[in-house]
Amino acid sequence: MKGSVAVVGGGIAGIQAALDLADSGFKTYLIESRPSIGGTMSQLDKTFPTNDCAMCILSPKLVETGRHPNIELLSYSDVKSITGKAGDFKVKVVKKARYVDETKCTGCGTCTEKCPTKVLDEYNAGMSKRKAIYIPFAQAIPRVATIDASKCMYLTKGKCGVCKKVCGPKAVDYEQKDKEIELDVGSVVLATGFKPFDPSVLKQYRFDHPDVITSLQFERLLSASGPTQGHVTKQSDGKVPKKIAFIQCVGSRNPRINRKHCSSVCCMYATKESIIAKEHDSDLDITIFHIDIRAFGKNFEEFYNRAQKEYGIKYINSRPPEVIVDAKNALSLKYEDFNAGELKTENFDMVVLSIGLDPSDSTRALAGSSGIALDNFGNIATNMGSPVETSVPGIYVCGAAQGPKDIPDTVAQASAAAAKAAALLSAERGTLIKERKFPDEKILSPEPRIGVFICHCGINIGSVVNVPNVVEYAKTLPNVAHAQEMLYACSSDSQVTIKDAIAKNNLNRVVVASCTPRTHEPLFQNTCREAGLNPYLFELANIREHCSWVHMKEKEKATEKAKGVVQMAVAKSALFQPLYKQKVSLINSAVVLGGGVAGMTAALDIANNGYRVTLVEKETELGGMLKEMTELYDGKKPADVLKELIQKVNENKNIVVVNEAKLIKVEGYLGNFKGIIQANGKEMPVDFGAAVVATGARNFEPAGLFNYGKDSRVVTQAQLEKMLGNSISAKTITMVQCVGARNKEREYCGRTCCIDAVKNAVRIKKANSNANVYVLYRDMRTYGVMERLYENARDLGIIFIKYDAEKPPAVQDGAVTVHDSMLNEDIEIASDLVVLSTPLVAGENEEINQLFKIPLDKNKFFLEAHPKLRPVDFATDGVFLCGSAQAPKLLDEAISQASAAASRACTILSRKFIETEGAVSVVNEAKCIGCGTCVTVCPYNAPSLQDVTVKAEEVTYTAKKSRINPAACKGCGSCAAACPAGAITAQHFSSKEIGEAINAFNKGVKSISIEQKTGTVEVIV
């Protein structure tokens, strides 16, 4: 057995899986076919439903992956085959010739600038040109150039050779060949993603017309790094469009071209793209043509409502059969307006095709060569109860390779796959990893000797800010012992230069003037550490995001500002002192709250990773809501799944189950929580390092709605589910969707109700083909591969009737009347049984929210740390989330999330110690008056008042003094700002340090003249 894992695919799924595995003690190979990791997410402008900038949240993950000591990145490499068995796989990888030596290339971009050959840029979805030698995008990892062999003039015709001539570090190597290597790994995670559907096969949509573009192309048009710098323009004439149409389900929900699945994400990305386009240009007229709007995820319905109400985006429930191009090359769409009951033709300036997600070619090829089973859609096959396990034991899958899904579901599955691989290999944990070693810190001389490194960032800074001028200015500042410019301060060769400069000039403070510390501070801090400097002796001066990029037309003023920003950083850094993170031991066990499927799965995965778990269940037995179900979506019996799961939990030596119990008290912090569990009237203490909240949700009781509770013929879908455990006698059954959901009271979509309804409708029809089953719906949200259930239901003759929220159905004496919004007429259905599909609502989450200080959203479900990239984390370290406690979800989704939460918990439990924040607050006891203000303001219980013996002159007495626990302090500095005695210092952000920076700004940039070899340069204020 090997303590290593191969992750195939470097999109967000592969990145997350690799980071989790590497953080849990496994050597991880991340294999990506393209020149850079990042996948499709790197091409996105924003992410729904928060409209977060996609690159801003992705880029730190790229950097982290690129520099992780336990991740070996094999970019521009293809996996040929996987052989062997669980614990011992051999993975054949072809490292494609990039014709550039990765170890020598600094990513400076000179070659790409000089290369004369232009080719279509796939990063911009073919809407701009790149060079034949290229770096795919600005934040690419690895940041090295790649030669496009099929386009390069030298490699195709033997002419040119410019890139080799201009390359400073001599990295270009035309002789490079493909290289095959073999990796020995214990497990494999497949994260091969998807392929965007190619709409050219659907000739009727006229993708040949320049103003008919795909949604991915539109995304690039919206992006500031896109072909038009974020200005939406027509490809035909460069003019700004006034009217744009989106056509949904292009390459999805279309059996004629064998695309029977729903792609799950298109409704929301079309909504997102429309909102962003409207934010850029509020006069834009946008119409989205759709079949159903599938806004099923957390906050999606709210996003969809905002799109209509706040942004005026029009949604039309009709799929136009074709795009019409007239003699003048203008575009129009013909569609059926159901409200007006007529055919309409409307002109548009631009048509965006919302293309679906196809299984990727590499998924297919790899599955074929390695004997991994695919499902009917071409995705990697899994089961409802084991959503990340492939047909080959030891090989796991995550993300869109398993079926279309959005980013948070992908990220959760990625962590889930990591948990499974880690559990399989837990005996080998830590055997193949290396820890970063840094040299001892050097002794600091009393005077600050500051080194200033000013970055051109290629042309990003240098084309606006006069960098040499800033360098000369920096040299005149107090305490500056060295100043120089750099083309890319972040490149690996620059790190060597910085380290050499530190040694040569005996520097003891370092200032880099480049980009934002939010992404790049850790990089330079590590460089300082490698040179024997404490990482807190470093400061970044942001002269890119905050200067060159926002003052592009004011070059002189931008240069002056850059000088000022550098001056402030220099003044502040002179006061820096070394700070140390403390290593605190931790408790390698977890508490899982909730004994449903999610809680049991999380507990099992943590236990199988080798850590003890206390599973706390409030009821008398395990099982949660799955106990109420009588059939799963794949036809399997929930009781069987449950029985197996409960047995596994009970047999696992690492798990202690406490029934009829709840956690009533928690103190402490990440790695060291102390809690009290109350069970059977007794209280018992429990110590743990991490916690998983899996407390589920409950069914909404539609009291008073549709005669529920008064008429025994009116039941909920959950009740029907139970009834279907036996046969039912009702002959005409009418289901009403969205009862108590998607309304003013509860704006969210119940996510699972459509799928539950369709599943049960099919069960009824299969048991009794004479039964009449009606489903009254607003939008059928059978997303992803669940679309097959919906298709099956229609084939079986189940009747679906669409109604408007404004004209809801009515139930009277078993008769259901509904206004069919497609036929525009009233229908009455005499029903034996009326079934109300209600959503899940939050359980009693307030208690736990108070216990751990973890937030709830407006619907009282738990609020995750980040809706996209941290779907199972809380902002509070060491506490994780899964299942319906976060939002309603299907069984397989809850299981994925539970494994994901386990994986995240294991990244903590597998540590030998916890490192505390270094820049914490400290109390000067001599000044402290023991008032306790700091205790009140701190949200982490870090300060506490202690009795301290004080000796003053002749008197000895006991006084209250505040002490801050550095392990609990997060370094926010609120206490320092609140302390009335000025006794608290927020280290690294002390009042003195902040004061020096302000002072440096307001003193202004002094007018000085500098003697240079070439003459005198006047530096003007």
Added chain:
Amino acid sequence: MSAEAAPAKTDGWEPKIVAFCCNWCSYGGADSAGMGRFQQPPTARIIRVMCSGRIDPLHVFNAFLEGADAVLVTGCHIGDCHYVNGNDKTKIKYKFLENVVRELGLEKERLQLNWISASEGEKFANFIRDVTAQIKKLGPSPLKPGGVS
């Protein structure tokens, strides 16, 4: 918001603005302004703190006494604080600050509070642009060493 309206004596004069930004939201907003290339006047200098809750009223007074023409206090939107509730504390302190600054005889435009998320680059740029225009109309801070008034 044009410079033409400014008094003649401040022609060509650029205000100095100190902007306190929290690491997680408003500093990120300023970064996003850069990434989105949202142009803004080069009048502001950002002081990064981890949380807006770190901003001590003394830092703000210090900035004015050192000659800032305006001071901006920025942080995460209420409910979004990375440190649970630091910005709630900022809001309370800001009320006090506002009063003191008014007592000092400074115009209300010279001290402003704004919640800016890490994704609101355009909002950040607009904020700097608007404040710069407002301060240009007012002229240099009367507290400025050697300033007007």
